[in-house]
Amino acid sequence: MPDLDGHLVLADRVMPGRLSFSDQIHAVAAHNTVPDRYILPGFIDGHVHGGNGADTMDGVQAIHTLSRFHAQHGTTTILPTTITRPWADVMDALYAVAEVVSTQIPGGPVVHGAHLEGPFVSPHKLGAQPPYAIPPTADRVAEAVGTGCVKVVTLAPELPHAQTAIKQFAEAGVRISLGHTVAEYEETNAAICQICAVGGVAGGTHLFNAMAPITSRKPGPVTALMCSDAYAEMIFDTHHVHPATFRLAHRVMGGRLVFVTDAMRATGLPEGPSQLGGQDVMVKDGAARLPDGTLAGSVLTLDQALRNALQAGTPLLEAAALLSTNPARYLGLADRGTLDVGKRADFVVLDSAFMVQEVWVGGARIV
Numbered sequence: 001m002p003d004l005d006g007h008l009v010l011a012d013r014v015m016p017g018r019l020s021f022s023d024q025i026h027a028v029a030a031h032n033t034v035p036d037r038y039i040l041p042g043f044i045d046g047h048v049h050g051g052n053g054a055d056t057m058d059g060v061q062a063i064h065t066l067s068r069f070h071a072q073h074g075t076t077t078i079l080p081t082t083i084t085r086p087w088a089d090v091m092d093a094l095y096a097v098a099e100v101v102s103t104q105i106p107g108g109p110v111v112h113g114a115h116l117e118g119p120f121v122s123p124h125k126l127g128a129q130p131p132y133a134i135p136p137t138a139d140r141v142a143e144a145v146g147t148g149c150v151k152v153v154t155l156a157p158e159l160p161h162a163q164t165a166i167k168q169f170a171e172a173g174v175r176i177s178l179g180h181t182v183a184e185y186e187e188t189n190a191a192i193c194q195i196c197a198v199g200g201v202a203g204g205t206h207l208f209n210a211m212a213p214i215t216s217r218k219p220g221p222v223t224a225l226m227c228s229d230a231y232a233e234m235i236f237d238t239h240h241v242h243p244a245t246f247r248l249a250h251r252v253m254g255g256r257l258v259f260v261t262d263a264m265r266a267t268g269l270p271e272g273p274s275q276l277g278g279q280d281v282m283v284k285d286g287a288a289r290l291p292d293g294t295l296a297g298s299v300l301t302l303d304q305a306l307r308n309a310l311q312a313g314t315p316l317l318e319a320a321a322l323l324s325t326n327p328a329r330y331l332g333l334a335d336r337g338t339l340d341v342g343k344r345a346d347f348v349v350l351d352s353a354f355m356v357q358e359v360w361v362g363g364a365r366i367v
């Protein structure tokens, strides 16, 4: 049986120790002398468009490429994410993700399913989404859910048919992530209540981005998400969210805050011109922007998000949870997210500077 020694980042403490495992963890034991490295639960990315030149919308091979790329950065469970395009293109992408879910990727991370980001978003809050937003009619929702692979949907709650869509998605076990929305506090709060009332799990898509800000008299969707039981994603590349704003959300939300990359195809490539959803973007100084200056998807990887959180003063235990424990709980993945006996053997081994050394998925070393 393989074992790994290092500083184990457990749910409640960091302990020098040894993990013994097959495809799941069999023992977690204290150990006196261990190498100067950290072992964390594998990272879970619930919102990622692409990487290493590949985009979810390009189909099966591209999903392999982007998934393998993010595995190099510690991602052991991934949800390839669509973008707002004509409906037939979105459905093609979902079928491609469904195919990869059924075959999985040898030597890659677990492909848990898709995040359907767009086209059920507000045409008035597209952010960097191309202008193909459409309402979530019952037929379209049924078609998307019928692929069996949609695990998260980004939904603007003010759209026509949204209430019926919430019921349909919740019944299918899909996490409903409110975002790309012009809804204010009241409407967002009502949607969160409706999601809970029909047995669903509410989330927020890239908190603070593509939604109204908090002001004194308009608390906005951010406050509704932070002050409820909802989870929320955050792109913590320090461009989309300031470190102080991250600290605020983290202090309020704790275990309900979930890091994602929202990475685009340019991630991992030299900076310069790239594409997002058929639009030109320019990557410069770690940020991707449309020609009008709008921040597009990121060029973030989850190991960098971890280092950013540590840099912002987050204790290691809590920083690790943002990438593993919290997203596992949000997505209902009870078999992963912590280094506990009986959990999947999904690990990231990091050196003392928190650079990725090794990645293990289901007890097999893939990096």
Ligand SMILES: [Zn+2]
Pocket: 117, 127, 180, 205, 206, 210
């Ligand atoms: Zn987005």
